[in-house]
Amino acid sequence: MSFLKNLFGKSESDKPQSETTNQLLLSFKEQAGQVFNKIVSDKRWDLNNELLFSVFGMTFYGYCFGLGRMMYFLEPADINSFVEDKLVGLGAGKKYVSGLVDHAYSTFIKPTEGINAQLVGIGHSHLSATDTTELVDSIFENAELLKVVLSY
Template structure:
């Protein structure tokens, strides 16, 4: 099932990293991608592939690590995304990013999701300044 999940999430990752705006060294951008990807992967992993949470976390962490993100950081990001997602009272930015990814489960065209990653990165950066 892990391969099936990655077959479905790889197009999102590829679309983001092939965009000229992608910068691996931009920690905020990596976080926005990670939380958004997690929501998308969680929806696909649980609803379509009937996977366990641990396997979904490992898949997302593996995809981020394959991009050059430190494996421990990637695993921690996936675990944090899950914690934000399952807490129904959580209205944090992280939770919202996970929910954005989750909402794209039925999207054939992922361009809107890809664009949201870059737009949300810039919006968050503006609010941090």
């Protein structure tokens, strides 16, 4: 047992998040949520389009990871949880979304190539954008490009 746990009955990890961290998390959720809503309320959005959903998931994750880590100093677990909750909230399966988020996160922790890493990178590159129109458009445009390339 640690000294603090013996002394106070609680370890450092038992303490609740600080008020500052909570405020940063709330601000992150608000900003990322606005981008999420902008995408899913776009007339081009189609939840039944699996390719579009995958492109959206990877790109949105990259945006959220960049925004959360670099602008709000959040832990990856908080970012991953937020993205998972948003995607599952659309009606996607929890297991599928969890795999998508795990794969997207892996592009940040080990060298990765391929289209998924590129999509995550596109989202990440928009982390400081005040106008997210280009980010939103890129999701729909990239889904269309991949549809042609993959002959869907």
